[in-house]
Amino acid sequence: xxxxxxxxxNRRHFLIxxxxxxxxxxxxxxxxxxxxxxxxxxxxxxxxxxxxxxxKVGPDGRVTVAMAHSEMGQGVHTGLLMLxxxxxxxxxxxxxxxxxxxxxxxxxxxxxxxxxxxRADDDGLLARSARWTMRHVAQQLGLMMTGGSSSVRDLWxxxxxxxxVTRETLIEAVASAKSLAPGALxxxxxxxxxxxxxxxxLGKAVQLLGASPTPATRWTLREPSDFRYIGKPMPRKGAxxxxxxxxxxGIDIRRPGMLYAAIRFCPVRAAAVHSFEGGKAAAAPxxxxxxxxxxxxxxxxxxxxxADRYWQARKALALIELESEDAPMAAFSSxxxxxxxxxxxxxxxxxxxxxxxxxxxxxxxxxxxxxxxxSVPWLAHxxxxxxxxxxxxxxxxxxxxxxxxxxxxxxxVAAEALGLEPEQVELSVTLLGGGFGRRAEVDFVAQAxxxxxxxxxxxxxxLWSREDDVQHDFYRPACVSRFTAGLDDKGRIAAWRNTSxxxxxxxxxxxxxxxxxxxxxxxxxxxxxxxxxxxxPHARVAHVTVDLPVPVGFWRAVGHSHQSFFVESFVxxxxxxxGRDPLAYRxxxxxxHPRERAVLELAAARAGWPQARGAGRALGLAxxxxxxxLVAQVAxxxxxxxxxxxxxRVVCAVDCGIPVNPxxxxxxxxxxxxxxxSAALDGRIDIENGRVQQGNFDDYPMLSLAECPEIETHLxxxxxxxxxxxEPGLPPVAPAVANAVFALTGTRLRALPLTLSA
Amino acid sequence: xxxxxxxxxxxxxxxxxxxxxxxxxxxxxxxxLTGTKFGCGKGLCGACTVQxxxxxxxxxxxxxxxxxxxxxxxxxxxxxxVVEAVKAxxxxxxxxxxxxxxxxxxxxxxxxxxxxxxxxxxxxDQALSANLCRCGTYPRIRAAVHFAAESLATQxxx
Numbered sequence: 001x002x003x004x005x006x007x008x009x010n011r012r013h014f015l016i017x018x019x020x021x022x023x024x025x026x027x028x029x030x031x032x033x034x035x036x037x038x039x040x041x042x043x044x045x046x047x048x049x050x051x052x053x054x055x056k057v058g059p060d061g062r063v064t065v066a067m068a069h070s071e072m073g074q075g076v077h078t079g080l081l082m083l084x085x086x087x088x089x090x091x092x093x094x095x096x097x098x099x100x101x102x103x104x105x106x107x108x109x110x111x112x113x114x115x116x117x118x119r120a121d122d123d124g125l126l127a128r129s130a131r132w133t134m135r136h137v138a139q140q141l142g143l144m145m146t147g148g149s150s151s152v153r154d155l156w157x158x159x160x161x162x163x164x165v166t167r168e169t170l171i172e173a174v175a176s177a178k179s180l181a182p183g184a185l186x187x188x189x190x191x192x193x194x195x196x197x198x199x200x201x202l203g204k205a206v207q208l209l210g211a212s213p214t215p216a217t218r219w220t221l222r223e224p225s226d227f228r229y230i231g232k233p234m235p236r237k238g239a240x241x242x243x244x245x246x247x248x249x250g251i252d253i254r255r256p257g258m259l260y261a262a263i264r265f266c267p268v269r270a271a272a273v274h275s276f277e278g279g280k281a282a283a284a285p286x287x288x289x290x291x292x293x294x295x296x297x298x299x300x301x302x303x304x305x306x307a308d309r310y311w312q313a314r315k316a317l318a319l320i321e322l323e324s325e326d327a328p329m330a331a332f333s334s335x336x337x338x339x340x341x342x343x344x345x346x347x348x349x350x351x352x353x354x355x356x357x358x359x360x361x362x363x364x365x366x367x368x369x370x371x372x373x374x375s376v377p378w379l380a381h382x383x384x385x386x387x388x389x390x391x392x393x394x395x396x397x398x399x400x401x402x403x404x405x406x407x408x409x410x411x412x413v414a415a416e417a418l419g420l421e422p423e424q425v426e427l428s429v430t431l432l433g434g435g436f437g438r439r440a441e442v443d444f445v446a447q448a449x450x451x452x453x454x455x456x457x458x459x460x461x462x463l464w465s466r467e468d469d470v471q472h473d474f475y476r477p478a479c480v481s482r483f484t485a486g487l488d489d490k491g492r493i494a495a496w497r498n499t500s501x502x503x504x505x506x507x508x509x510x511x512x513x514x515x516x517x518x519x520x521x522x523x524x525x526x527x528x529x530x531x532x533x534x535x536x537p538h539a540r541v542a543h544v545t546v547d548l549p550v551p552v553g554f555w556r557a558v559g560h561s562h563q564s565f566f567v568e569s570f571v572x573x574x575x576x577x578x579g580r581d582p583l584a585y586r587x588x589x590x591x592x593h594p595r596e597r598a599v600l601e602l603a604a605a606r607a608g609w610p611q612a613r614g615a616g617r618a619l620g621l622a623x624x625x626x627x628x629x630l631v632a633q634v635a636x637x638x639x640x641x642x643x644x645x646x647x648x649r650v651v652c653a654v655d656c657g658i659p660v661n662p663x664x665x666x667x668x669x670x671x672x673x674x675x676x677x678s679a680a681l682d683g684r685i686d687i688e689n690g691r692v693q694q695g696n697f698d699d700y701p702m703l704s705l706a707e708c709p710e711i712e713t714h715l716x717x718x719x720x721x722x723x724x725x726x727e728p729g730l731p732p733v734a735p736a737v738a739n740a741v742f743a744l745t746g747t748r749l750r751a752l753p754l755t756l757s758a
Numbered sequence: 759x760x761x762x763x764x765x766x767x768x769x770x771x772x773x774x775x776x777x778x779x780x781x782x783x784x785x786x787x788x789x790x791l792t793g794t795k796f797g798c799g800k801g802l803c804g805a806c807t808v809q810x811x812x813x814x815x816x817x818x819x820x821x822x823x824x825x826x827x828x829x830x831x832x833x834x835x836x837x838x839x840v841v842e843a844v845k846a847x848x849x850x851x852x853x854x855x856x857x858x859x860x861x862x863x864x865x866x867x868x869x870x871x872x873x874x875x876x877x878x879x880x881x882x883d884q885a886l887s888a889n890l891c892r893c894g895t896y897p898r899i900r901a902a903v904h905f906a907a908e909s910l911a912t913q914x915x916x
Contacts, residue, residue: 071856072856073855073893074855075855235849236852236854239849239852240845240849241857243849243854243857243864244834244845244861245793245794245834247857249858309787309788311779311783311787384795384797384803384858384891384892385856385858432856433856433857433858434856434893463796465799466798466800466803663852667852667898670894670895670896670898671855671893674891674893675893696798697890698800702892703894703896704888704890704896705883705889705891705899705900707887708896708897708900
């Protein structure tokens with residue numbers, strides 16, 4: 001049993017450790033946005049000006065934004081440009097971006113700040129100081145990272161202020177040149193106007209400023225009611241390049257004299273090469289070298305073949321004889337793991353993330369008692385673009401091209417493998433053919449750099465096969481979760497007790513990327529379980545961390561991805577046990593939560609709750625809050641031949657605060673629903689004696705067009721600051737489908753993937 | 759190694775080819791036509807879809823040496839009113855997300871529309887279900903195929 005004091009101590013330990021992880025000191029910082037504005041480090045073309053590290057304007061009136069975030073389909077390039085143009089209206093065709101340099105300035109503060117293990121409604125001293133500390137640790141650390149649905153949240157004040165300062169500085173210059181009052185001037189579509197009449201172009205105004213302009217000291221941000229771009233369905237920047245083959249992903253980098261590398265991994269995940277015979281491979285056509293690669297960055301060891309052409313390298317892999325070292329994974333099979341996780345729940349109370357009232361007494365005294373056990377398997381990410389990285393090493397410097405979510409770490413890892421300082425490595429972040437958290441890892445970067453170091457002067461591109469990708473991933477942890485609920489005589493939840501057991505991602509991640517020892521508690525283990533809005537009068541939500549040898553990582557929506565399945569299914573069980581409508585039951589639990597109620601009611605209304613659209617079909621619903629955004633979904637299902645679950649329609653209602661781009665929001669709902677359905681209906685990774693059993697899209701399938709439901713997205717209007725959008729659509733889909741299956745068949749499915757036994 | 763002449767995007771070129779070398783790597787590495795993507799290597803995902811004599815083909819499992827005398831079209835060389843209508847529909851409905859699978863989707867969709875001018879949902883499902891999209895752009899792909907079909911039909915009647 002962990003007391004409240006122990007819990008507090010654990011949290012303090014975590015925060016201090018996080019501070020140490022930054023390698024710096026915690027110092028008092030000024031307001032975050034201002035601090036980030038002061039530190040310009042951009043290189044400028046002739047005549048360009050930059051008043052901060054975020055926005056450049058040229059004498060041609062073109063605005064260039066320093067892009068600190070990676071585009072992996074979520075539309076971040078477009079979304080972030082919209083924040084800038086809202087305050088610096090150069091015209092949509094005149095705004096673009098270039099990759100930000102690697103600098104602490106561009107570190108993601110919002111993404112890290114979310115890591116504190118407190119409920120949103122916890123306003124206690126400990127929670128507040130933890131949030132404050134985490135923000136400042138994040139600023140000191142300056143970790144450039146795209147993930148956690150945090151990009152817009154992170155830069156919402158920063159980019160708008162950076163753009164507004166730039167605009168006001170230019171307005172002052174124009175006002176002075178034209179003897180006008182600054183307040184009389186506005187900027188629209190690249191022209192400064194007075195009373196709607198143009199007085200000067202943006203480009204001309206830039207030319208007034210000279211080489212080292214002084215930033216304006218006063219500016220105001222546009223009120224939401226005056227937004228001209230934010231809230232509009234602006235088209236994606238660069239959309240046409242995705243259609244004609246010109247978009248450049250990591251795999252598309254081509255350099256003069258480039259060599260290609262393929263890798264034969266040890267079959268057991270994370271194992272090292274003991275010995276190998278590479279003579280035959282070395283003699284194969286086009287082969288330039290055969291190189292052992294140690295397990296790096298948490299990856300698996302293997303032997304790489306480097307050849308003139310990728311096909312030659314790939315083919316020569318079969319000629320290698322490889323013997324692995326003994327690895328901890330070799331004795332591990334996933335079949336026994338579910339029992340092992342359940343066993344941990346028998347023996348341990350775990351770390352309590354949320355404790356309210358006296359759940360044990362209330363449970364004992366309740367009129368009716370429910371218990372259930374749920375589980376999910378490990379999952380792979382399977383970005384459609386397999387892992388790859390291109391490295392050109394010149395002895396005292398190197399160039400790296402990588403599709404990565406973590407540019408700073410990528411550069412550091414490449415530099416280390418090449419024996420260089422980070423500053424000697426120039427990194428180009430390419431487009432990402434999917435990310436989903438897989439590209440927050442740097443194993444493939446370290447491998448590519450290790451290989452390229454053997455070929456000075458020659459660019460080398462390492463490309464994994466699909467089988468490499470499925471079998472050498474950092475998997476979404478398997479998890480088992482137990483619930484006990486006590487219902488009162490009216491069927492209301494009087495006591496809610498929930499403990500889950502799984503591996504913990506964050507300590508593993510810190511160990512493999514920063515060489516830091518593990519530390520707890522890891523919020524991602526219980527997020528989605530302890531932090532939802534339901535007003536249970538007595539509750540305890542805890543998690544038991546179980547050490548298993550499977551490498552685990554951040555998968556889309558992380559802990560929310562499975563905790564939502566558990567929580568929203570069990571709430572549904574309680575509703576049915578009470579003989580209540582699942583919608584009405586939830587609304588009653590959310591009496592003091594108008595935003596949650598609004599999304600539920602909107603989704604239900606648009607879906608025609610509770611009536612499905614045809615015979616043999618039923619509806620199920622789920623609500624989940626993650627990454628600052630609320631999503632309710634209603635799924636309509638039927639059963640196809642052989643009991644296969646067919647999802648016909650998913651209606652989504654979203655409250656993500658101010659909607660920056662409704663079109664991108666709808667796309668991310670569609671994306672998350674499809675990604676979540678692939679996992680809910682088919683996704684599972686099995687491991688036998690350390691070897692992942694799946695390998696390609698035939699045995700690790702993803703949803704196809706034929707099985708894709710209609711997906712509708714409806715927005716709740718809001719003036720709250722924006723929430724995240726890349727992940728929040730995923731968590732509710734599995735429970736919405738499972739709840740619909742129960743409504744249709746009376747069978748409660750408590751394990752993913754969802755299968756009805758014939 | 760055989761010397762074989764291939765017609766790729768309307769241009770004839772001679773290559774020394776091993777009999778089992780897939781077209782995909784010839785396109786990507788030899789010719790630097792990188793719009794044709796690698797996704798699975800087993801003909802399961804459709805990211806490498808090209809057209810051979812107008813029919814969709816999986817470049818990752820199609821030996822290049824067997825394509826002498828055939829017309830090979832990649833996303834870079836795809837042209838004409840059908841593919842233009844498909845691209846316009848894709849832009850109009852904001853289909854692409856990460857974009858990695860989209861060249862393959864467009865090659866498959868334009869082959870379908872060339873064959874079936876007004877496809878039903880079932881025909882679209884059948885023609886495009888082996889083109890996987892991890893971003894989940896399927897609902898928009900389906901709508902965009904219909905939109906392209908409609909715009910082509912309207913052009914015809916004008």
